[in-house]
Amino acid sequence: MRKNSIAVIGAGKWGSALHFALSQKQEVFITSRTPRDVKNFVDLQTALECEYLVIAIPAQEIRAWLKENFVFNGQKILVASKGIEASSGEFLNEIYAPFVPEKNIGFISGPSFAAEVIKGLPCALVINSSSKKLYKKFEPFFPNFIKTYYSSDVIGAEVAGAYKNVLAIASGICEGLNLGKNAQASLIARGLVEMQRFGKVFKAKKSSFLGLSGAGDLFLTANSTMSRNFRVGLGLSQDKKLEDILEELGEVAEGVQTSVAIQNLSRKYEIYTPIANEVNLVLLGKNPKDSLKDLLKS
Numbered sequence: 001m002r003k004n005s006i007a008v009i010g011a012g013k014w015g016s017a018l019h020f021a022l023s024q025k026q027e028v029f030i031t032s033r034t035p036r037d038v039k040n041f042v043d044l045q046t047a048l049e050c051e052y053l054v055i056a057i058p059a060q061e062i063r064a065w066l067k068e069n070f071v072f073n074g075q076k077i078l079v080a081s082k083g084i085e086a087s088s089g090e091f092l093n094e095i096y097a098p099f100v101p102e103k104n105i106g107f108i109s110g111p112s113f114a115a116e117v118i119k120g121l122p123c124a125l126v127i128n129s130s131s132k133k134l135y136k137k138f139e140p141f142f143p144n145f146i147k148t149y150y151s152s153d154v155i156g157a158e159v160a161g162a163y164k165n166v167l168a169i170a171s172g173i174c175e176g177l178n179l180g181k182n183a184q185a186s187l188i189a190r191g192l193v194e195m196q197r198f199g200k201v202f203k204a205k206k207s208s209f210l211g212l213s214g215a216g217d218l219f220l221t222a223n224s225t226m227s228r229n230f231r232v233g234l235g236l237s238q239d240k241k242l243e244d245i246l247e248e249l250g251e252v253a254e255g256v257q258t259s260v261a262i263q264n265l266s267r268k269y270e271i272y273t274p275i276a277n278e279v280n281l282v283l284l285g286k287n288p289k290d291s292l293k294d295l296l297k298s
């Protein structure tokens with residue numbers, strides 16, 4: 001392992017933004033499935049030899065990627081992805097657990113559009129890990145325009161970061177149907193309550209949903225066309241087909257698959273999640289207007 005070296009894995013929007021940010025204070029390598037002509041781009045094996053890894057690949061791709069590529073040899077890892085695996089209902093910390101000791105992994109959460117971070121605009125992030133020592137290792141790598149906080153509530157951060165993407169789809173539908181800001185604000189507020197209700201079942205801390213990971217990221221993502229998930233909602237409100245929306249997007253919108261995971265987990269644990277349920281039904285083809293009527297009745 002190359003001591004004190006850092007690599008970002010995944011040169012998509014978020015990986016590229018984090019690479020830019022972390023490169024402000026030290027040399028940072030980057031690698032991705034598709035080679036790119038960017039500074040410090042290296043092959044995957046070289047990246048995996050680094051002591052510090054920031055992994056920014058889509059949540060639904062992580063398990064296969066780990067099985068195919070990852071061998072633990074002491075690396076310290078920050079997971080930048082947000083989502084719940086649709087096929088298993090497992091959270092990312094559960095997927096990483098067989099590959100990385102709990103004390104060597106953290107999860108990034110909080111309001112952070114890559115498009116703003118890559119411009120050096122200020123933001124605040126939470127590094128969530130059972131190990132504060134891991135936070136203290138990564139914290140100095142972040143540039144002055146990113147304020148980092150520590151939290152031990154990994155599951156709370158995961159639920160918040162994943163659920164907000166589904167709620168952003170709902171908010172995009174609301175916006176696209178021109179229902180007004182009263183309706184959108186009510187939807188977001190009730191969505192926050194629903195997110196916290198869901199998280200409580202998995203022993204998440206309520207404070208995580210009132211802070212950057214929950215309210216912060218939800219307010220950001222559910223109120224902006226910079227959000228891919230919000231744009232999926234807009235497309236659905238215009239009766240576009242989901243595959244056409246995703247084709248046009250060209251980037252991942254994690255809320256689409258996470259809504260399947262939430263639906264399955266809600267059924268399994270009998271959790272009341274009316275908004276997420278309706279998002280899942282609209283993604284499956286239900287008319288958004290009928291969905292709204294049913295939401296108002298529920």
Ligand SMILES: NC(=O)C1=CN([C@@H]2O[C@H](COP(=O)(O)OP(=O)(O)OC[C@H]3O[C@@H](n4cnc5c(N)ncnc54)[C@H](OP(=O)(O)O)[C@@H]3O)[C@@H](O)[C@H]2O)C=CC1
Nearest residue numbers: 010011012013014032033034057061081082113114251252
């Ligand atoms: N964009 C944002 O503002 C933010 C995104 N996130 C989260 O970060 C994660 C990544 O999102 P983002 O970067 O925006 O997505 P993009 O769609 O922009 O990029 C996805 C990246 O994942 C790589 N990738 C896709 N499938 C695979 C695979 N099977 N194996 C290996 N690599 C793969 C792609 O590689 P390649 O292009 O080389 O083929 C690309 O580098 C998501 O979970 C997202 O929710 C979190 C905060 C902010």
Ligand SMILES: O=C(CO)COP(=O)(O)O
Nearest residue numbers: 110111112113227228229
């Ligand atoms: O997680 C994000 C901002 O914090 C990015 O949101 P989208 O994936 O909806 O673009």
